[in-house]
Every structure is written in C-alpha cells, then in structure tokens.
Amino acid sequence: MSAGTRKLDVTVTEVVEVNDLVKRFRFERSDGGEMPTFSGGAHTVVEMKDGDITRLNPYSLMSDPRDRKCFTISVRRDETGRGGSLFMHRNVKPGDRMTLSFPVNLFSLDLRAKKHLMIAGGIGITPFLAQIRQLDATNGHFELHYSVRTAALGSYAEELKAQYTDRVHVYHDDRKEAIDLAALLDGQPLGTHLYVCGPKGMIDWVCRTAEAHGWPSEAVHYEEFLAPQSGKPFTVTLASSGRKIEVGEHQSMLEALEAAGVDAPYLCRGGACGQCETDVVSHDGNFVHRDHWLTDDQKACGNKIMPCVSRFEGRSLVIDR
Amino acid sequence: MSRFQFPKSIQSRPVYGTLSARTGKAHLMVADAEGAEAILDLAAAEPALMARVHVIYIPKDTGTTYVERLRAAAPAQLYVGPSFAAAQPRLRKALADAHMGLQIYLAGTEGLIGLAMQDAIAAGFPDGAIQTEHRGSVARRVQCVHCKGITEDVSQSPFVCAHCGLNLFVRDHYSRRHAAFQGVCIDAEDPGEVPASEGLYQ
Numbered sequence: 001m002s003a004g005t006r007k008l009d010v011t012v013t014e015v016v017e018v019n020d021l022v023k024r025f026r027f028e029r030s031d032g033g034e035m036p037t038f039s040g041g042a043h044t045v046v047e048m049k050d051g052d053i054t055r056l057n058p059y060s061l062m063s064d065p066r067d068r069k070c071f072t073i074s075v076r077r078d079e080t081g082r083g084g085s086l087f088m089h090r091n092v093k094p095g096d097r098m099t100l101s102f103p104v105n106l107f108s109l110d111l112r113a114k115k116h117l118m119i120a121g122g123i124g125i126t127p128f129l130a131q132i133r134q135l136d137a138t139n140g141h142f143e144l145h146y147s148v149r150t151a152a153l154g155s156y157a158e159e160l161k162a163q164y165t166d167r168v169h170v171y172h173d174d175r176k177e178a179i180d181l182a183a184l185l186d187g188q189p190l191g192t193h194l195y196v197c198g199p200k201g202m203i204d205w206v207c208r209t210a211e212a213h214g215w216p217s218e219a220v221h222y223e224e225f226l227a228p229q230s231g232k233p234f235t236v237t238l239a240s241s242g243r244k245i246e247v248g249e250h251q252s253m254l255e256a257l258e259a260a261g262v263d264a265p266y267l268c269r270g271g272a273c274g275q276c277e278t279d280v281v282s283h284d285g286n287f288v289h290r291d292h293w294l295t296d297d298q299k300a301c302g303n304k305i306m307p308c309v310s311r312f313e314g315r316s317l318v319i320d321r
Numbered sequence: 322m323s324r325f326q327f328p329k330s331i332q333s334r335p336v337y338g339t340l341s342a343r344t345g346k347a348h349l350m351v352a353d354a355e356g357a358e359a360i361l362d363l364a365a366a367e368p369a370l371m372a373r374v375h376v377i378y379i380p381k382d383t384g385t386t387y388v389e390r391l392r393a394a395a396p397a398q399l400y401v402g403p404s405f406a407a408a409q410p411r412l413r414k415a416l417a418d419a420h421m422g423l424q425i426y427l428a429g430t431e432g433l434i435g436l437a438m439q440d441a442i443a444a445g446f447p448d449g450a451i452q453t454e455h456r457g458s459v460a461r462r463v464q465c466v467h468c469k470g471i472t473e474d475v476s477q478s479p480f481v482c483a484h485c486g487l488n489l490f491v492r493d494h495y496s497r498r499h500a501a502f503q504g505v506c507i508d509a510e511d512p513g514e515v516p517a518s519e520g521l522y523q
C-alpha cells in the first residue's frame with residue numbers, strides 16, 4: 001500500500017476534450033463529502049480497472065487547491081505507453097466510479113522564495129496550474145514560461161495568457177519560438193526559485209543551465225514522473241517467505257508484487273520519491289536502474305532497488321520483502 | 322593559526338566548512354578579523370575569481386593586519402568597516418541589488434557568520450547554499466533565555482548577562498533566527514552558587 005495515503009471513492013463528473021491529445025477529468029467524492037486539501041504541485045494516483053489489470057498512474061492535480069468540491073487532472077494520450085492514458089481517454093466516462101489516492105506533493109513551492117520562476121513543457125503545465133492558483137490567492141510573485149508544440153496543442157495557454165497577461169509567456173515550436181534560458185536565468189532577483197516540469201530533455205537542459213549559471217540546487221525544483229518501461233521478464237524472490245514472483249515483460253516489479261498480494265510500499269510510482277526503496281539481499285545478474293532516487297554510488301553498489309521503475313536481468317534476485 | 326577544530330556536539334550547533342570557489346555570476350564575501358585569512362587563501366587558490374568579488378570586511382581587534390593584503394588581492398570592491406552594524410546597510414543593499422547566480426562566502430567568528438547569514442536568508446538565499454568557514458576567536462553571540470538580551474563576544478562560561486545580570490551558562494543550543502547561542506541561568510536553584518568561570522573550549 002501507499003504509505004500514509006488513504007483512498008478516495010470518487011465519481012467522474014466531467015470529461016472535457018481540451019485538444020487532440022489532452023482530456024480533462026473532474027472527480028467528486030461519491031459520498032458527496034469534501035475533497036482533502038492539497039498544495040500546488042501535488043499529484044494523485046488514479047486506479048484504473050482495465051480488465052484483469054489494475055493500473056495505477058500518478059497525475060498532477062491542476063484544480064484550485066482551495067476548491068474542496070473536486071479534483072481535476074489532465075491526461076495526455078500516449079499511443080506508445082503501457083496503456084494507462086489510453087484507458088483514461090477511451091474508457092472513462094462521466095458517472096464512472098473510480099478510486100484515487102489522497103494527494104501527495106513531491107513538487108511543492110518553496111514559500112520562502114521571493115519569486116517563483118516556472119518553466120513548463122507540454123503537459124508539464126498541469127502542476128503549475130494549481131501552483132499559480134495558490135500563488136494568485138496569496139499575492140505570490142510568479143512568472144511562467146510555457147513551451148508548446150503549436151497553439152492548438154497548447155493546453156490552457158490561452159486561458160493563462162488571458163488571466164495573467166505579462167506574467168505568462170508562451171513559446172510555440174512551430175513558430176520557431178524558444179525560451180532564451182540563459183538571459184532569463186541571468187536577470188532573476190536574488191531569492192528566486194526555479195521550477196521545471198516537462199519532458200526529460202527539457203528538465204535536464206534547465207537544471208544543467210541553472211547549475212552553470214551558479215544557481216544553488218536548493219533553488220531548483222523539478223518533477224519528472226518516469227513511467228515504468230517494459231523489459232525482459234525476470235523472477236524475484238522474497239527473502240522473508242522464499243516466494244518466487246514472476247515479473248512480466250510489460251509489468252513493473254512493484255506491479256508484480258502487488259498482483260501477487262504483497263503489501264509493498266509506494267508513493268509516486270515514478271522513481272522520484274524514494275518510498276519503495278528496497279534492500280537487495282543477494283543477486284546474480286545486472287540491475288537496470290531507472291529511478292532518479294538512488295545515488296550513482298548506491299546503484300553501482302547493487303544493494304538497493306526501486307521496484308516502481310527499475311528492473312533486473314540475470315539469474316536470481318532476492319529482495320528484503 | 323586561526324583554525325579551530327570544534328568538538329562534535331548536538332545537532333543544533335552549526336558546523337563550518339572551508340571556502341571554495343563556486344561557479345557564479347558574482348561573488349559576495351563577508352568576513353571579520355582572522356576571517357580575512359580564509360579569503361586570502363581562496364584568492365591565492367583562485368586569483369581570477371577576485372575580479373568579480375565584493376568583499377565586506379570588519380577587522381575587529383586585528384586592526385590593519387589584513388587590510389593591505391586584502392587590497393592586494395584586488396577584489397572588485399573592498400569595504401572595510403568598524404563594526405558589523407556599520408557594514409550591515411552595505412550588505413543589505415548588495416543583497417537587494419543581487420541576482421541569482423550570486424555566490425555567498427562568510428568567514429570569521431561565529432557571530433559574524435550568523436549575522437550575515439540572517440541577512441542572506443532574509444534576502445531569499447537558500448541557507449544550505451551559503452559557504453562558511455570559521456576562523457579566529459571562538460567567542461559567541463549569546464541570547465539570555467530569561468531577558469532575551471543578546472551579549473556579543475562571550476568567551477567565558479558562565480558569564481554575567483550584559484542586560485539583566487543573571488549568571489548564564491553558555492549552551493551549544495543555537496538559533497539561526499537570532500544568530501545566537503542560548504544562555505541559561507546557572508544558579509536559579511541556589512542563587513549565588515556559581516561555578517568558576519572558564520574559557521569556552523578550555
């Protein structure tokens with residue numbers, strides 16, 4: 001189970017096609033009660049009953065954190081993914097009952113900042129929508145730089161621009177517009193914190209440039225959910241019971257443990273939070289570490305694994321579970 | 322030699338490092354007394370850095386010992402002031418005008434490091450990114466937990482609070498907010514039963 005996160009029984013009350021790639025889903029509690037509060041940047045894990053498979057995908061909450069009536073998320077259709085986003089797009093209809101986790105925030109605003117500088121790419125805009133509403137309500141100082149492929153695919157760009165005018169800057173790839181990151185970083189007043197959410201390449205570029213410009217790592221925040229990737233099937237043995245569990249080609253180790261009824265800890269399911277960190281008792285083979293939680297040294301050492309995204313190739317793997 | 326190895330203590334007690342040059346667009350160094358040695362060591366290791374450094378220096382009882390050597394290291398700006406209070410408006414102005422990409426280096430006594438850090442944090446700079454190096458006196462800024470008055474440069478424990486006159490024992494319990502260690506009345510149970518005063522770390 002996810003440590004510290006209880007479940008919410010919700011009903012889908014609205015599904016809106018935002019553009020060709022993105023749908024927005026609105027959830028309200030099935031018992032009519034209030035949603036829990038959250039802070040901008042939080043995500044929820046959506047449980048999808050897809051035939052025999054239970055999919056658990058994290059999505060950033062984009063609604064106003066003060067709105068206790070509902071949660072909303074936006075889902076970008078990923079044709080080549082493992083199927084969670086396709087399930088949301090094709091199968092989820094208003095009136096459906098679903099289960100959400102309580103919100104968890106791994107990308108919160110540092111409210112000691114004098115200014116919040118946000119950089120979003122594509123669907124990476126979603127956590128910023130909630131953060132901007134939070135800051136707007138408290139007179140916070142923010143500036144958003146949002147990179148989109150085309151105006152038509154720029155989810156919420158028009159609404160943001162209309163409401164926040166010169167605090168929002170939109171860049172269109174098809175018009176050859178690009179964020180002048182070096183100039184942007186150089187002009188920021190002391191006490192600015194930098195937030196980036198988008199594709200991996202963008203996150204790496206922003207973090208690398210900020211470091212080269214002398215930004216302290218404490219002032220640079222990013223969120224990147226890694227979806228578990230497919231790989232060769234393997235067997236994992238539980239040290240406590242000696243049970244052997246098969247991890248399928250399109251399954252993560254965490255999903256295989258859950259399918260076998262093992263109550264393993266998790267939070268983000270994307271290699272970011274560290275909650276599922278598991279000790280390796282013994283192994284004969286190679287790890288395929290995909291998280292960004294363990295340090296390079298820990299990965300080289302081979303005595304820990306993050307079952308939510310990382311895999312194993314070899315003869316045997318025994319974990320402390 | 323101006324270095325002192327502080328013994329391991331409680332979590333609350335600040336620990337200090339050794340200044341090293343970091344990538345940055347501008348560099349602000351604040352030091353007092355023997356803290357100048359830390360700046361001079363850094364300047365010797367990275368002479369090119371000094372062209373983008375603003376040094377704020379308070380000699381305290383070292384007089385002119387380090388001033389000419391600091392000037393010879395050719396920082397972009399060098400301010401030498403009689404006290405931290407006198408230097409503080411300049412420090413605050415430098416922080417208010419600064420942009421991200423600034424690196425902050427603090428060296429010298431614990432009082433100077435703590436006070437300059439207060440201003441840097443108030444300016445929104447993450448405290449974990451401030452470099453510090455202790456040099457010189459181990460005297461402390463101490464806040465009396467009873468009257469809240471702060472006594473500067475306390476080098477003995479117990480000592481008499483400069484504000485309320487109680488006999489205070491100097492603890493390692495530190496407040497970043499006050500930039501001061503905690504002083505607690507040592508003879509509250511038996512007034513007048515005060516152990517002999519000893520120098521800190523002696």
